[in-house]
Amino acid sequence: GEDVEQSLFLSVREGDSSVINCTYTDSSSTYLYWYKQEPGAGLQLLTYIFSNMDMKQDQRLTVLLNKKDKHLSLRIADTQTGDSAIYFCAESTGGATNKLIFGTGTLLAVQP
């Protein structure tokens, strides 16, 4: 079945780069997303990538996709304390149903 896995926790120092990893199983996934959730809040869409792309860069965020290994990563450059949050990756086949399958989330702790 469909499954999305993430490591539970990542700790970095302010100013360093953070890399959050995600693996998925559904080879028909067309869209892959990264969401950020701050404590007690909803999910904020950070970025997404189409399955026919290898990389997408958006300011401090870089998404890398290895479709062969079904591996997705999110790199945050110059990590700030405000980046501390839970990060979820999610996959979807898009289209009419557009069901999102979420990973369990990675808690990013940024140490000052």
Next chain:
Amino acid sequence: DGGITQSPKYLFRKEGQNVTLSCEQNLNHDAMYWYRQDPGQGLRLIYYSQIVNDFQKGDIAEGYSVSREKKESFPLTVTSAQKNPTAFYLCASSSTFRGLGYEQYFGPGTRLTVT
């Protein structure tokens, strides 16, 4: 100022009572979704609706009901049949047109506590 609103932010109920969570969007999206989030877990899909007057069960629909009488609104009722209703509930919406993108945008959530 477009977005998704959920109310209330916190909700407390006694066991055995039904409770309805509100979700409204002014993004002109056709599709709307309800997710449940438990501590340390990802989001799980409860119900979704692609168009007015139509909705489908998600992965954990038992004990929940929805309606979609208006494009802007997708209320979720947590019934007394739901065994473990205490959770954080998130509503989302998206376009259903490829040209506009399929990204789902989320509301701020409602934390329901049932005692």
